[in-house]
Amino acid sequence: MRFPLTLAVCVTSSAVWADSAPQDQCLVKIPDQVRVSEQPLDETDPAIRVQADRSDAQTDAARFEGNVRLTQGARRIRTESAEVRQLEGTFSATGGLVYEDPSVVISADSLNADVDDNQARLDKAQYWLNGQQVHGTAESLQIDGEDSLLLTGATFTTCPQDDPDWLLEAKTIAIDAEEEWGQIWNAKVKIFDVPVFYVPYMTVPVSDKRKTGFLFPNISTSSKNGIDLAAPFYWNIAPNYDMTLTTQYMSARGLFLQTEGRYLQDWGAGRVNLEYIGSDRLVDDAPERWLLHFDHGGKLDENWRLYGNYTKVSDDNYFNDFSSSVQASTDNQISREGEASYYTDNWNAAIRVQDIEVLGDSEKPFQVMPSLSLNYHQPDLYGPVDFAFSTELTHFAHKRDNHLTATRWHVEPTLTLPYQAPAGSLTSELKLMQTFYEQRDPNDQLEDFVSRTLPQFRLHGQVNLERDMTYRGDRYLQVLEPQFQYLYIPYEDQSDIGLYDTALLQEDYYGLFRDRRYSGLDRISDANQLTLGLATRFLDDGNRERAQISLGQIFFFSDPRVTLGEEETMNRSNSALAADLQLQASDHWFLRGGIQFDTESGHTNKSELLLDYRLSDNRLLQFSHRYVPDLGTDVEGNSIDINQAGVRASWPLTDEIYFVGNWYYDLNLDRSVENYAGVQYESCCWAIRLAYHRHLNTNYDDVDFTTINPRDDFDSGVSLKFVLKGLGSTGPLGVTDMLNEGLFNYRKPYYLRN
Known part of the structure; x- marks a missing residue:
């Protein structure tokens, strides 16, 4: 006789529990x-x-x-x-x-x-x-x-x-x-x-x-969009294909449609986004506004890799006006690129195309159409000497007719003699950089053919010192890591070379030990300099890193003469002093700070400070300050600086109710930049969130990029989200997504190595 009952049904919900509902x-x-x-x-x-x-x-x-x-x-x-x-x-x-x-x-x-x-x-x-x-x-x-x-x-x-x-x-x-x-x-x-x-x-x-069906709607209001109601529909097309279609009605703008499709194959994964509003009533003449996005990443076999990313929007203010999963409103450029690469143990090759669009900027960057690269590495080529060879052939096109274009071929063989020991390391490097340019300048301001040959010598050494120490009764291991780098590159006039993909790099502590002052290859700065740095780390009895302090500076034996054109020739004996601090003062207090200080002028070039008090993932307070000078000038010709202070908090009010808020303030203009406050109730089976936001709007149409205009255009509003767990929800509300609301996402202030 057979047993009549064979139940194997497992009913589950799609909810995942947040901190407030264990x-x-x-x-x-x-x-x-x-x-x-x-x-x-x-x-x-x-x-x-x-x-x-x-x-x-x-x-x-x-x-x-x-x-x-x-x-x-x-x-x-x-x-x-x-x-x-x-x-x-x-x-x-x-x-x-x-x-x-x-x-x-x-x-x-x-x-x-x-x-x-x-x-x-x-x-x-x-x-x-x-x-x-x-x-x-x-x-x-x-x-x-x-x-x-x-x-x-x-x-x-x-x-x-x-x-x-x-x-x-x-x-x-x-x-x-x-x-x-x-x-x-x-x-x-x-x-x-x-x-x-x-x-x-x-x-x-x-x-x-995954299951096809409607997800819970989102309801909010704002001074910019009016009443905002979004109803997402999830379509489970196949185990490796799905799509989310969201119909969003904004009383001030109109009907907004968003579609996101995803796929997963043996050869890669990707997504396609389509967004459209037929008539935006908040914009003059009520134009059509839209977005098209595609990205893909994967491999064809063990050697071939493919990557592609393409985004196109109807206008520069699209991301400022609409919430999109493709890009945040704080991103001011769109990168479109495609690459196919081939990898083996000792060498790799790639072909790449790239087009960058800077939103709101009338000056369009160059396009990489295309770039061919080859890299080869042979360790222990002759005894302990390593050999590396890289070459790149790039064509720079431009969207505008009768504009400067160029083809660049760069060859870079390198010999390296490394020495590694527990007590330290010493690396000697000899490099030859050969670059050829064919330039087509309709204004005849640049040479048609330019050849540049520059040798480079680099010597980098580091010493590792350790000692046991005691602080307030606790035992620690202190690691002291002094290091130096000597870099020599002779001067060559490069004013006949156009600027195609080159910009000035930041000089933080780790950047001091780079061998380049600029990104790209159009400018290779001359160098006769010595970099000195000192870093120390403190590890507790559990071998956990509790603190890290770094301090470094470049000393010039001769002034660098190569510039980007708009800069003045450097007449100084050293770079800014770069310092970095990471500290876990206790189980709950964390600190990270960085500063670039000009010792000759006495001015700060850049500084950032983050202080966290964290009891758990949903119990934290964060205080922050950042300062960046000389970003531009205002309408009166005064220098514009970023000088902002912020406070962010997440704290449970009861076992089921918690609060998240942030406040960022512009110390120069004496006004807030962003405010956010959210209160959420969450039980085991349902959750509700009420949130308020107010932040500064960005509008590229009223920005003159030779000056920076002070703006008083803010967007404010209230949002309400409600979830019945296990009944068509995509998961409960939680602390993490509330911390990521707004212009400034939450960042942990420590990256100590454990």
């Missing part, structure tokens, strides 16, 4: 009285075992009475009375009936099963999912031969308590075990026993598989 507190507690047995059983054992106080076996039937227990593998049934009719192929049970397997526990008044068809019906059923937060009741629960469920007069909830905060009542719920999703007809959702909406038909996930 998972172990949110799982459904199955009552002990409905457990059949706590003893583990052999799931592979096909034999049916029956225990009962009394049994009566006849020719066509067998009856079992009193404390009846049936087991087959990991499936178990407990009941007071059971009857098996062998000839008819039926099984029935009544009285305190409980069914249990690794996935589900069901209690019911009665069970009737067709053994031959492997179908069963349980009346007045109550079900719980093992290890999940899903449970409910059903007037009738039917199981077919494919282990699928049909529930009539059913309820469904993910709240762990017997009296749930929200409950879905439905006329019919059909759960497909093979497809792992459920269909619900004539459903109404109750919150605190009050009906809030009715749904004639809906689907819900019954596993961790």
Whole structure:
């Protein structure tokens, strides 16, 4: 005789628990009285075992009475009375009936099963999912031969308590075990026993598989967009294809449509984004505004790699006006690039194209169309000497007609003699940089053909010193790392070479030990300089790094003469003094700071400071300050600096309510730049968030890039988000996404090595 019940349905929700609702507190507690047995059983054992106080076996039937227990593998049934009719192929049970397997526990008044068809019906059923937060009741629960469920007069909830905060009542719920999703007809959702909406038909996930359906809408208001309502729809096209379509209505602008499609293949993964608003009422003449984005990354085999990224928007202010998953409003440029590369153990080659668009800037950068590169590395070429060779052939095009274009070929062989020991290292490097330019200048201001040959010598050494020390009774290991670098590159006039991909690099502590002052190859600065640096690290008894302090400066034996043209020739004996500090003062206090200080003028070139007090991931306070001078001039010709202070906080007010807020202030203009405050309630089965924001708008149309205009255009508004966990949500609200709200994302102030 076959055992008639073979349940394998696992109903789960898509929610993931946040800090304020720990998972172990949110799982459904199955009552002990409905457990059949706590003893583990052999799931592979096909034999049916029956225990009962009394049994009566006849020719066509067998009856079992009193404390009846049936087991087959990991499936178990407990009941007071059971009857098996062998000839008819039926099984029935009544009285305190409980069914249990690794996935589900069901209690019911009665069970009737067709053994031959492997179908069963349980009346007045109550079900719980093992290890999940899903449970409910059903007037009738039917199981077919494919282990699928049909529930009539059913309820469904993910709240762990017997009296749930929200409950879905439905006329019919059909759960497909093979497809792992459920269909619900004539459903109404109750919150605190009050009906809030009715749904004639809906689907819900019954596993961790993705499922097609509507997600929860987002509602907000702002002074810029008015009332903002977004309704996302998720389409699970295939296991390796999906799409999210969002219809967003903004009362001040109009109807905004967003589509994001994703794919995953053996040869790579990527996404496609399309966004469109047909008539933006906030812009003169109500133009069409749109976005097109595509990105792909992957490999064809063990050697070939492919990468592509393309974004096109209708206008420069698109990211300032619309919230997009493609790019943030703080990004002021769009990069479009494609690359195919081939890798082996000793060499790699690549072909690349790139087009960068600076938003709001009338001067367009050059396009890389294309660039061919080859890199070869042979360690221990001759004894301890390593050899490296790189070459690059690049064509710089431009979107404008009759504009400067060029082709550049660069060759760079390098010999390196490294010496490594526990006490330190010494590396000698000799390099020859040969560059050829073919330039087509319609204004005849640059030479048609330029050849540049520059040797480079670099000597870098570092010493590692250690000592044990005690501070306030605690033992530490201090590591002292003094280092030096001598760099020599002779001077060559490069004023006949155009600027195609070159910019000045930042001189932080680690940047002091670069061998280049500029990015790109159009300017290679002459150098006769010595860099001195000193770094020290402190490690505790657990070998965890508690502090790191770095200090360094470049000393020029001769003034660098190569510039980018707009700079004045340097007449100075040293660079800015660069210092970096990372400190974990205690288990909860963290500090990171950096400064570039001009010792000759007494001015600060750049500084940044972050101070964190962190008790846990959702209990933190952060104080920050950043200063960058001479970014431009205002309309009156005065220098413009970034001089901003900020405070960010995340703190639980109760076990289920927490607060996140930030405030950033411009110390020069005496005004706030961004304010954000959000309060969120989250229980095990639902969450709600109310947030307020106010931040400075950016509009490239009213910016003159020769000056910087002070602006007083702010966007402010209120948003409300509500989630019933396990009912079509993409996951609960949490601290992390609140910390990432706004222009300035949260950054940890420490990157200490553990």
